Amino acid sequence: MSFREFEYADGKSFKFWMIDLQGTDIVTRYGRIGTNGQESKKSFASEEKARKEFDKLVKEKTRKGYVEKDDTGATETSSRSGKGAKKATETAATSSEGALSSLLFATTRDGQFESLNNFIGERVADFREGKKPPKNKTVFRVRVSYEEMDDMGGDEPDFNKRMKAFLESDAALQTRGLIIGAYDVEGGVTSKDAFVAQITKHKDRLPELKALFLGDITQEESEISWITHTDVSPVLAAFHNLEMLRIRGSSGLQFSKPMHDKLRALAIESGGLGAEVVKQVLRGHFPELEYLELWLGTPDYEGDCRVNDLQPLFKGKLFPKLKYLGLRNAQIADDIAAVIAIAPIMDQLETLDLSLGTIGDLGANALLQLGSNRTLRRLDLHYNFISKPVQKQLKKLPFPVDVSDAQIEEDEEFGRFVSVSE
Amino acid sequence: MHVDESLSLAGKTKLNKLPKRLSCYELDASKTGLQVLPDELTVECELRLDGCRKLAALPRNLQVGTLSLVGCTALTSLPEGLDVWFLDVSGCTQLTSFPRKATIAHGSLNVHSCTSLMSLPNYLTHLGTLDISGCPQIAELPPGLQISSWIEIADSGLRGLLKRMQGIGIRWRSVLIDETIAFAPHRLRATAVVKEKNAEKRRVMIERMGFDRFFKDAGAKQIHSDSDPGGQRELLRVPLQNDEDIVCLSVNCPSTGRHYLLRVPPKMRTCHQAAAWMAGFDDPKLYKPLKET
Known part of the structure; x- marks a missing residue:
């Protein structure tokens, strides 16, 4: 295979990388998805040397988390043939039926939260009442911030008023992706009862809603443990076409009626996710779920989930379409590694993401057993506590393994910490 | 009777009977007076019976994700056809043997301080972790057993690991040690x-x-x-x-x-x-x- 094409998406970037081996030349093209990007060419003394460099570059990209595009998949874009930029964006974000590309589900690489620039493949536009929303936008964020207070002569912006104005605007009618940021400038909490009630009451104003992010809040605005939520089941019940739900913070969060016929991606980012919430999700009915990301956190911040609580998930079959499983930021990551490495669910997963956790060599050793796995295409172990020799062994697995940002256990007494807690 | 979520009866010392055909997601009946459980009991995720000192028997073919029987001191055997991922029988001092047929796989097995237990069954093949500490009579591991992560062996009778187990962690009261410390302490030098x-x-x-x-x-x-x-x-x-x-x-x-x-x-x-x-x-x-x- 001399031509290969890769894509990468998270909250900060949305980009492609292509490589073509032409005899002794290597041509690469890279840039933001939806643009033609830049091309660069390098020549080598022999075909063998060029092939070696080709393999090295491909390995480097896959290790960084780039995902190879499926030739037959819905993510097919026209970037390869270099057609118009707009066309490529559309095809990247949607398939023929308007479904989201699964590539767009992941948005948060680590705990260095910044306000999202990209969401479901489009630049995020902040909605402000009184200002005309940009044309042709389908991704909006509603939030209030301190910075605005200067513009408003010291007055505090009102979230509920802004939300109301958004729901009344034409922009809402086209919105496919909605992001809820800080709810008030003081504590930056979000998704109070008022908000869930507001959007479910006016669900007819959001007929195109496919993706919802509750809590796009940076650490500067609020620690993750201060972000409060409520029962989000009314949202699931109101928006039948929702495909993706991402939630940051888990204090007060509940799924009293965990069911949705079309939801494909569910992510909960937390410094400590209560076992009760995890159990609610696992008792749920989500037949289309492809992507499940849970930040389990630490018991110091209510993260009391044990590996035993995850057993119904590890059995497989619970979510028959599940391809990505992220059990991230987990103090119990070593326990998870010991069990999931030999669990039936591994026969359906393409990505296992145990990043931001406290995996040491014992957990990592268990994961070495995945060598005979036939479905896995990526193992993400970035930010863990794995030693250099074991990292080396992991890299020999027959799929890309991300062991970057490895931490060192400095103090025997205090042990290992997850990436995000408070 | 069906309970969608968790049912906790823990500490109800006078409880000595469960309703017939009880089914729930989780059941915690620790420290109760239960002696037997109904045959039709269905628990999906976790069944916890810690400290049920009168518990004498469990239903045949019991199938549950996690079964916790810590300190069930009257228990002498486990049911035939048992099917679990996580089994904790630590401190079941009267337990002498495992069922002839059962599935204990994928999760972890803890038999800490099962002092009467003579050996582990041969149907153990894949475990995440195994704790046999305080089992002086357990001298060897089932030949087909593979362990993903670690084995805890303090004060057990174990004389060595299986060849295939190289690389797994050996723990002695939670402290990671090597094979020399574990099995050949006579070779240790000051x-x-x-x-x-x-x-x-x-x-x-x-x-x-x-x-x-x-x-x-x-x-x-x-x-x-x-x-x-x-x-x-x-x-x-x-x-x-x-x-x-x-x-x-x-x-x-x-x-x-x-x-x-x-x-x-x-x-x-x-x-x-x-x-x-x-x-x-x-x-x-x-x-x-x-x-x-």
């Missing part, structure tokens, strides 16, 4: 102990060597010596890097003649001071035993 940087591991190494051999091998220095009714006694010291010295009083029991090395605080200067400290006297002048036996 120099290795003194060099070991991890204090927890050092402690286990000394425990495995025994104070006697460690002190001999380390060439312990005599701080003081005198005699008592048992004969000569000595205060010995081995200095350690980055940790307080190990100081022991070497004595013989006047009744049995047995030799003991007893660890005392490193500040001790005389045998009498050390003996007084052991008897609970901070001021050695106040310690005047009439007779030592």
Whole structure:
């Protein structure tokens, strides 16, 4: 295979990388998805040397988390043939039926939260009442911030008023992706009862809603443990076409009626996710779920989930379409590694993401057993506590393994910490 | 009766019966008076019966993700056809054997302090972790067993790991140790102990060597010596890097003649001071035993 094409998406970037081996030349093209990007060419003394460099570059990209595009998949874009930029964006974000590309589900690489620039493949536009929303936008964020207070002569912006104005605007009618940021400038909490009630009451104003992010809040605005939520089941019940739900913070969060016929991606980012919430999700009915990301956190911040609580998930079959499983930021990551490495669910997963956790060599050793796995295409172990020799062994697995940002256990007494807690 | 979520009956000591055909996601009936469970019981995720001291039997073909039976001291056997991922029977001191047919796989098995347990069943093939600490009669592992992460072996009868298990963690009361410390402590040398940087591991190494051999091998220095009714006694010291010295009083029991090395605080200067400290006297002048036996 001399031509290969890769894509990468998270909250900060949305980009492609292509490589073509032409005899002794290597041509690469890279840039933001939806643009033609830049091309660069390098020549080598022999075909063998060029092939070696080709393999090295491909390995480097896959290790960084780039995902190879499926030739037959819905993510097919026209970037390869270099057609118009707009066309490529559309095809990247949607398939023929308007479904989201699964590539767009992941948005948060680590705990260095910044306000999202990209969401479901489009630049995020902040909605402000009184200002005309940009044309042709389908991704909006509603939030209030301190910075605005200067513009408003010291007055505090009102979230509920802004939300109301958004729901009344034409922009809402086209919105496919909605992001809820800080709810008030003081504590930056979000998704109070008022908000869930507001959007479910006016669900007819959001007929195109496919993706919802509750809590796009940076650490500067609020620690993750201060972000409060409520029962989000009314949202699931109101928006039948929702495909993706991402939630940051888990204090007060509940799924009293965990069911949705079309939801494909569910992510909960937390410094400590209560076992009760995890159990609610696992008792749920989500037949289309492809992507499940849970930040389990630490018991110091209510993260009391044990590996035993995850057993119904590890059995497989619970979510028959599940391809990505992220059990991230987990103090119990070593326990998870010991069990999931030999669990039936591994026969359906393409990505296992145990990043931001406290995996040491014992957990990592268990994961070495995945060598005979036939479905896995990526193992993400970035930010863990794995030693250099074991990292080396992991890299020999027959799929890309991300062991970057490895931490060192400095103090025997205090042990290992997850990436995000408070 | 069906409960969608978790049902907790823990601590209801007078409870001795569950409703027939009970089904729930989780059931916690720890510290209750249950003796048997109904045959039709269905628990999906976790069944917890810790400290049910009257519990005598479980239903045949019980299938559940996690089964916790910590300290069920009346239990002598587990049901035929049992199917679990996580099984914790630690402290089930009357438990003598496993069912002839059962599935215990994928998760973890904890048989800590099952002192009557003679062996582990051959149908164990894949476990995440295994704890056989405090099982002096368990001398070997089932030949087909693979363990993903670690095995805990303190005070078990285990004499070695299977060849295929290379690379898994060996734990001794939660401290990670190597195969020499675990299975060939006679090959341990005091120099290795003194060099070991991890204090927890050092402690286990000394425990495995025994104070006697460690002190001999380390060439312990005599701080003081005198005699008592048992004969000569000595205060010995081995200095350690980055940790307080190990100081022991070497004595013989006047009744049995047995030799003991007893660890005392490193500040001790005389045998009498050390003996007084052991008897609970901070001021050695106040310690005047009439007779030592």
